[in-house]
Structure formats: structure tokens, C-alpha cells
Amino acid sequence: MSTPGSRCNDKVVKQNGDPGDHLSVFTNTQTPAGSAKARLMFAFKKDTDTRKAYLAGREYYSEEGTTFELRLVQKIKQQQSADPTSRPGYPSSLGVREFIRRATEVALGKSSRAVVEDRVLGVQTPGFTAAVRLGAELLRHWYAVRTVWCGPVYLSSPCDDSLAGIFQAAGIQDIPSAHYPTGAALSQNQWAQIANVIMRRRLFPFFLLPPQALCYGDLEQGVWPVRYCASQGMELLCAQSFSHCFGLYGEAVGHLLCVLKQKSLLFPMESQADRIVRLLWAQPSAGGACVVATVLGNPAHLVEWKEEVKRIVERCMLIREILRERLRLLGTPGCWDHLTQQGGLYCFTGLNGEQVDFLSKKRHVYLLPDGCLNVSAINSRNLDNIVESIHLALTTSD
Amino acid sequence: MSVFGDVPLAPPVAVFKLSADFREDGHPQKVNLGVGAYRTDDCQPWVLPVVKKVERLIVEDAGLNHEYLPILGLPEFRSASSKVALGDGSAAIKDGRVGGVQALGGTGALRIGAEFLRRWYNGVNNTATPVYVSAPTWENHNSVFADAGFKDIRPYHYWDAAKRGLDLAGLLDDLEKAPEHSVFVLHACAHNPTGTDPTREEWKQISEIMKRRSLFVFFDSAYQGFASGDLDKDAWAIRYFVSEGFELFIAQSFSKNFGLYNERVGYLTVVARDSENLSRTLSQMEKIVRTTWSNPPSQGARIVSKTLNCPELFAEWKSNVKTMADRVLLMRDQLKAKLQALGTPGTWDHITQQIGMFSFTGLNPKQVEYMIAEKHVYLMASGRINMCGLTTSNIDYIAQSIHDAVTKVPQCRS
Numbered sequence: 001m002s003t004p005g006s007r008c009n010d011k012v013v014k015q016n017g018d019p020g021d022h023l024s025v026f027t028n029t030q031t032p033a034g035s036a037k038a039r040l041m042f043a044f045k046k047d048t049d050t051r052k053a054y055l056a057g058r059e060y061y062s063e064e065g066t067t068f069e070l071r072l073v074q075k076i077k078q079q080q081s082a083d084p085t086s087r088p089g090y091p092s093s094l095g096v097r098e099f100i101r102r103a104t105e106v107a108l109g110k111s112s113r114a115v116v117e118d119r120v121l122g123v124q125t126p127g128f129t130a131a132v133r134l135g136a137e138l139l140r141h142w143y144a145v146r147t148v149w150c151g152p153v154y155l156s157s158p159c160d161d162s163l164a165g166i167f168q169a170a171g172i173q174d175i176p177s178a179h180y181p182t183g184a185a186l187s188q189n190q191w192a193q194i195a196n197v198i199m200r201r202r203l204f205p206f207f208l209l210p211p212q213a214l215c216y217g218d219l220e221q222g223v224w225p226v227r228y229c230a231s232q233g234m235e236l237l238c239a240q241s242f243s244h245c246f247g248l249y250g251e252a253v254g255h256l257l258c259v260l261k262q263k264s265l266l267f268p269m270e271s272q273a274d275r276i277v278r279l280l281w282a283q284p285s286a287g288g289a290c291v292v293a294t295v296l297g298n299p300a301h302l303v304e305w306k307e308e309v310k311r312i313v314e315r316c317m318l319i320r321e322i323l324r325e326r327l328r329l330l331g332t333p334g335c336w337d338h339l340t341q342q343g344g345l346y347c348f349t350g351l352n353g354e355q356v357d358f359l360s361k362k363r364h365v366y367l368l369p370d371g372c373l374n375v376s377a378i379n380s381r382n383l384d385n386i387v388e389s390i391h392l393a394l395t396t397s398d
Numbered sequence: 399m400s401v402f403g404d405v406p407l408a409p410p411v412a413v414f415k416l417s418a419d420f421r422e423d424g425h426p427q428k429v430n431l432g433v434g435a436y437r438t439d440d441c442q443p444w445v446l447p448v449v450k451k452v453e454r455l456i457v458e459d460a461g462l463n464h465e466y467l468p469i470l471g472l473p474e475f476r477s478a479s480s481k482v483a484l485g486d487g488s489a490a491i492k493d494g495r496v497g498g499v500q501a502l503g504g505t506g507a508l509r510i511g512a513e514f515l516r517r518w519y520n521g522v523n524n525t526a527t528p529v530y531v532s533a534p535t536w537e538n539h540n541s542v543f544a545d546a547g548f549k550d551i552r553p554y555h556y557w558d559a560a561k562r563g564l565d566l567a568g569l570l571d572d573l574e575k576a577p578e579h580s581v582f583v584l585h586a587c588a589h590n591p592t593g594t595d596p597t598r599e600e601w602k603q604i605s606e607i608m609k610r611r612s613l614f615v616f617f618d619s620a621y622q623g624f625a626s627g628d629l630d631k632d633a634w635a636i637r638y639f640v641s642e643g644f645e646l647f648i649a650q651s652f653s654k655n656f657g658l659y660n661e662r663v664g665y666l667t668v669v670a671r672d673s674e675n676l677s678r679t680l681s682q683m684e685k686i687v688r689t690t691w692s693n694p695p696s697q698g699a700r701i702v703s704k705t706l707n708c709p710e711l712f713a714e715w716k717s718n719v720k721t722m723a724d725r726v727l728l729m730r731d732q733l734k735a736k737l738q739a740l741g742t743p744g745t746w747d748h749i750t751q752q753i754g755m756f757s758f759t760g761l762n763p764k765q766v767e768y769m770i771a772e773k774h775v776y777l778m779a780s781g782r783i784n785m786c787g788l789t790t791s792n793i794d795y796i797a798q799s800i801h802d803a804v805t806k807v808p809q810c811r812s
Binding site for chain 1: 399400401402403404405406407408410411450453454457458462463464465466467502503504505506509513518519520521522538541542545579614645659660661662670671672675676678679681682684685686688689690691692693694695696697698
């Protein structure tokens with residue numbers, strides 16, 4: 001690519017004075033390949049069809065088609081904003097202490113030996129990605145430091161396309177992918193087997209807790225393997241997201257947990273985490289974490305939260321049922337039981353790439369490239385169109 | 399055997415260690431002149447009235463969208479931030495060659511800028527490009543650029559301890575001798591820690607050399623409005639460089655001038671030669687953000703953007719900022735007056751000549767030790783004090799303590 005900037009340079013240079021160099025200092029900056037997600041969103045925005053439906057979002061949408069705030073969260077925010085004593089100035093770089101305590105409890109449980117023995121490092125981070133990045137930086141700088149370790153880091157396949165990028169940004173280049181059953185949850189027995197292999201081969205587990213607790217109604221979704229490994233005396237990292245559970249999408253509430261073998265390591269590790277944080281974002285933002293800490297620390301709030309979430313979970317299940325039933329009635333080829341066998345926000349339809357393409361280009365219904373869709377984005381206004389579209393995708397021969 | 403068994407304890411951050419020691423101290427007259435945050439005359443953190451008002455508006459706004467923010471940040475916040483730095487009538491903004499990235503505080507903005515420069519400036523992944531930071535500077539500057547991958551971080555002359563002012567000759571000399579395309583981190587106003595800024599004439603001289611030698615301008619702007627009480631005055635240097643045709647970065651922090659320390663509101667303004675270069679640059683910055691925090695937090699950005707975009711709220715904010723700046727100016731005047739009245743040896747003009755939150759008192763490390771140990775007045779070993787730590791209740795005690803330190807502890811510097 002030749003220097004594209006130079007052609008447009010002239011008029012700007014004359015307007016504003018010439019720094020003595022005709023090329024932009026950014027001339028060598030390449031245009032990155034856009035992510036598939038970004039291209040999808042772009043296409044959706046340009047789409048003028050009135051019936052267009054975007055089923056690839058990450059947030060939970062209400063029946064009205066908007067993201068919304070849990071009533072409980074709104075109440076707590078109002079309380080906190082009216083509180084004259086809140087505003088401590090710069091928070092600790094490691095985050096709000098109460099939040100860290102609760103987040104750690106969610107992952108490891110109240111009576112975890114590791115917690116009791118004070119060998120767990122917890123750091124509040126601005127979101128889930130940031131938690132993974134911090135974990136990657138800790139590994140890059142401090143994992144088996146005497147061996148000058150720099151990988152490999154195995155990621156499951158498939159996984160979020162940005163995951164490899166996060167580890168690379170931290171300076172780890174060796175990132176092979178490992179096999180992992182798609183979408184299926186492993187049984188406890190299977191997890192125990194995996195843990196044993198990890199222990200025997202001295203591998204290091206980095207858990208990414210699925211940020212979808214909102215649609216499972218269960219904050220402790222996916223924590224069993226983490227607790228099992230901790231109970232076996234293993235060291236591990238675990239990245240958590242709370243943005244989803246509480247509908248606090250914009251607030252970036254994440255957490256990184258590190259379970260250590262000895263209490264004596266806590267202080268050094270904390271100081272190194274602190275150092276890394278100071279050079280990335282200095283401190284995490286306080287707001288969302290305070291809300292989460294308030295809810296998690298109060299049994300009455302927890303009950304109220306569970307109630308609200310139950311309604312969300314039920315709605316998602318209902319949509320899945322309706323989807324399955326409507327497809328069955330239309331005689332859409334294939335078996336659709338898998339729609340209701342899974343739970344959560346995302347539904348894996350089983351549609352292939354061509355069919356997904358058909359849906360977006362011909363029917364203005366946008367799914368994720370792998371055929372997953374966000375069930376909450378389906379409502380009474382777009383249900384008919386969506387069902388019919390899926391039917392057509394599978395019955396129209398090309 | 400732990401895989402983290404050989405991890406050493408990281409050195410403590412001096413300013414936070416100071417605060418920790420201060421907290422442990424039981425002396426009734428103890429004063430903390432260390433941390434860089436605003437305090438009222440009652441020594442309390444101050445929630446700006448306009449911020450309280452806007453927070454309530456936000457909480458009560460039923461129509462608010464709660465989605466993830468775009469990776470580059472809240473659109474209204476982004477445009478407002480560039481405008482506040484470059485001015486309403488900015489030709490560069492009109493030309494469509496100004497953009498930016500919402501970041502986690504000023505630190506986040508610096509980091510994204512540094513990461514971008516390391517990857518795409520002066521070649522591709524050129525970690526050898528020298529990065530110059532002032533001597534002294536905010537202690538994090540060095541490490542942020544180092545962690546972003548730069549291998550060659552150098553000081554440029556800035557503070558002249560003997561004359562207690564700017565070492566202009568040294569600075570200009572460093573600019574002349576720096577390898578072409580070196581990156582220079584400049585403090586837009588209210589230099590941290592010295593409180594000493596170049597005059598407009600001196601900025602012009604700096605600009606002339608930087609332009610001639612193709613040096614990259616990276617402004618750190620954490621105190622706009624806070625220094626003189628006037629947003630436009632404090633942004634003069636930035637706007638001058640932009641009008642001179644520079645492509646540059648500005649790492650802005652809204653922590654101090656909005657008092658939003660814990661909401662992490664920052665912005666990296668990018669001024670490029672044209673919109674085409676701008677958009678390629680932003681697209682790469684987006685990639686960098688994607689692997690750092692992915693989506694920035696919304697709360698602080700909403701507060702700032704609502705305030706900046708509404709004329710009445712904007713006016714109220716400017717007046718809140720002036721309140722803070724005026725209190726600092728008052729304390730400066732009073733401290734100098736009291737030291738002069740006490741007949742404290744030396745000249746104290748620098749206290750009122752310096753600007754912003756910090757003052758480089760000129761106390762040497764031994765005198766600083768004395769201040770802490772004997773007087774329970776906590777300040778940085780460099781002699782830096784946070785003017786916001788002074789109040790009408792403690793200023794006499796502080797002036798007396800400085801007087802005692804200067805008269806009882808030798809002046810000789812190591």
C-alpha cells in the first residue's frame with residue numbers, strides 16, 4: 001500500500017502551515033481487517049428494511065426491545081447518588097475492597113480453604129477483558145519467572161476471537177488452540193479428570209467464567225471446576241464478569257482472582273498486580289462495583305435480585321420454547337430440541353455459514369457467524385418474521 | 399512449589415506510601431501535602447455541585463441506554479472532549495482531522511497513545527524510538543512508555559534547581575540534539591511536579607525546534623482549568639501547536655477538573671494531517687483498546703459529556719473549576735506572605751509564580767525528612783507539596799514548619 005495520506009495532504013498543509021514534512025506521521029498505519037462482529041453491525045446499520053432484526057448483541061434485551069436496568073440496581077444507584085458520604089477520591093488500584101471480597105466469595109465460596117488461609121489475590125478490573133489482560137500480564141511477567149517463561153497459552157477452540165489478541169497484547173506469542181467440546185457443559189466427573197491431568201502435568205489453569213449469569217439466574221454458574229481445583233491445592237487464575245449479571249453493561253465490572261499456594265506469596269503478587277494496573281488504567285472505576293458489592297453483601301438485596309433475574313430467565317426459556325414450537329409447526333426440517341435443551345442468553349441454532357448469510361442478506365435477520373443468536377432480542381413484534389426466515393433458510397435451495 | 403515462588407515484592411509507590419505513613423501517624427497537627435487530589439478548606443474531597451446535579455439527572459433518566467459503550471467510547475463525550483481541549487472554533491476539528499479514544503483516566507489515555515506509537519510510529523514496531531520525559535516528571539510517565547514496549551526512555555532538562563525555574567537553555571538544547579522523530583511528553587499546563595510552565599514565548603521556541611526536527615508532540619493535559627481557573631488560557635500551548643500544523647496526541651484527564659477521580663474519565667485526542675490518516679489511526683487504536691479493556695465505563699463519561707454539551711451546566715462547571723483554582727491561588731499568596739513575614743531565609747516568589755496543584759518548594763531531602771519526622775507535615779522527598787493540602791486552619795503551622803526546616807536543617811544539597 002503506497003502512502004495514501006500524501007494525496008490529500010496538500011490542501012491541509014496549505015491551510016495550517018507546513019511542519020516541513022509532507023507525509024503524515026501516521027502514514028504507515030495500516031487499516032486493520034475489521035472483526036466479523038463489526039462488519040455485521042455495520043451491515044445492520046446500513047440495512048433499511050423495516051423488519052430488520054439484530055440477534056447478535058451481547059446484552060439482554062427486554063420485550064420492548066431495549067436494554068434496561070434492573071429495578072434493584074436503579075434503586076441502589078439512586079441511594080448511592082444521594083449519599084453525602086460517598087466520594088473517597090482515588091480508590092485503590094486494586095479496587096473496591098468490599099466488591100473484591102464478594103466477587104471472591106462468588107467464585108470460591110465462603111468457606112474455601114484458600115480464602116481462610118489468606119492466599120487469594122483479588123483485583124477489581126474495568127470489565128472482563130481487562131481481567132483477562134491483567135491475568136495475561138501477570139503470567140507474562142511472573143509465571144515461573146526463573147525459567148523466562150513466555151508461553152504456550154492454550155485456548156479452547158472455538159473461543160472468542162479477541163482472546164488470542166489479549167494474550168498477544170500482553171507479550172505472549174505462543175498461543176496454540178486446544179480442543180474443547182462446543183457449547184456443552186462438562187460434568188463434574190469430567191472436570192475432575194481434567195483437573196487431575198493438569199495437576200499431574202504441572203499445567204496452569206486460567207478459568208474464564210462465562211459472563212452470562214443473568215440468563216442462568218445463577219451467580220455461581222460455572223464455578224464448580226474453580227472450587228474443585230482450589231480444593232485440590234492448585235494455583236489458578238480466574239476472570240469473572242459482573243456486568244452481565246446485573247445489567248451493568250456500560251459500567252465495566254470485572255474481577256481477576258489468583259489462588260496461590262502459600263500466604264507468603266500474596267503480598268508480592270499483590271504489589272506486582274498493583275504495578276501492572278497502574279500502567280494500564282491506574283484504578284478501576286468505582287460506580288458499578290459499589291452497586292454489585294451492595295447487592296452481594298445484603299441477603300435481602302440478593303433475594304430481590306434473584307426474583308428479577310428469575311423473570312428474565314423465564315422469558316428466555318419461553319422464547320426458546322416458542323421458537324422450537326413454531327419451527328415444528330412450520331415443518332422446518334431438522335430436530336429443534338436443542339433449542340430448549342440449552343439455557344442462557346445465546347442459542348446455538350445449528351445453521352451453517354451459508355444459511356446465516358442468507359438470513360442477513362435476504363431476510364435482514366442478523367445472527368452471529370457461527371449460527372448463535374441472542375434469544376432476548378426476539379419479541380412479539382419480530383417473532384413471525386424470524387421464524388419464517390429460519391424456515392426459509394433451511395428450505396430454500398440455492 | 400508455587401509457580402509464583404520467585405516473585406519479588408514490587409517497590410512501593412512513593413506517594414501512596416507517604417499517605418499510608420500519614421494515616422498511621424497519630425499526631426494531632428499532622429498534615430498531608432502529598433497526594434495530588436483537590437481538598438476543600440475543611441480538608442475534604444469535594445464533589446463538584448454540577449457533578450452532583452448531573453449524576454441525579456442521569457440516575458433519573460428513564461430513556462438512558464444501558465448497552466456497552468462502543469470501543470472508542472461515548473460519541474458525545476468524545477466530541478466534547480476534543481472541543482474542550484482545542485476550542486470551539488478549532489479549524490482542525492472543522493477539517494475533520496480530530497478524533498480520539500475514551501480511556502480509563504489520563505493514565506489509560508497515555509497507555510493507549512504509547513501502545514499505538516510503539517506499533518505504528520516511526521516505522522512499524524520500532525521499540526527503539528527515543529521517548530523523552532521531563533526531568534522531573536510524574537513518576538508514571540517513564541513506566542507507562544516502558545511497559546508499552548519502548549526501550550529508550552530519556553529525560554529532557556526541565557527544572558533548574560539553582561534558580562528554581564525552567565531550564566530553558568537545557569530544554570532547547572535537548573530538543574536540538576534529540577534524534578529526529580523522537581517522542582516528547584510535554585505537560586500542557588501546571589507541570590507536575592514543579593508547577594513551572596514555559597511562557598508563551600518559550601513555548602514558541604520549543605515549537606519551532608520540534609517542527610524543524612520532526613519531533614513528535616505528546617501532550618499530557620491533566621489540569622485544564624485547574625491551573626489558572628480559565629480553560630482557554632490553560633489550553634493555550636496545545637492550541638498553539640495545533641495551529642502550527644503539528645500532528646499530535648493529547649492525553650486528557652477529567653479526574654481533577656471534574657473531581658471524578660474514581661470514575662476514570664480520560665480521553666486521548668488525536669490530531670492528524672487529514673481525516674483519512676485519522677481514521678486509520680483510530681482503527682488501530684480500537685484494536686489496542688479491544689485487548690486492554692474492550693469497552694470503557696460509561697458513568698463518568700456521561701457526567702462529563704452532559705456537562706460539556708449543555709451551556710448552563712458548562713457555565714456552572716467552569717465556575718466550580720474556578721472555585722478550586724482560586725482557593726489554590728489564595729493559599730499560594732498566603733503561604734508566600736507568611737514565609738516572608740517570618741523572615742524565612744531565601745526567596746519565596748516561586749510559590750506564587752508556579753501554577754496548578756503542586757509547588758516545588760526547594761526544600762532538600764534532609765529538610766523534607768525533618769518536616770515529616772519532627773513536624774508531621776508529609777511531603778514528597780523532592781520537596782513537592784500539594785497546595786490543596788493547605789487550609790486556613792493549618793497554614794500557619796505549615797509556614798512555621800517550613801521556616802524551622804530551613805533554619806534548623808542545613809541548606810547544602812547533595
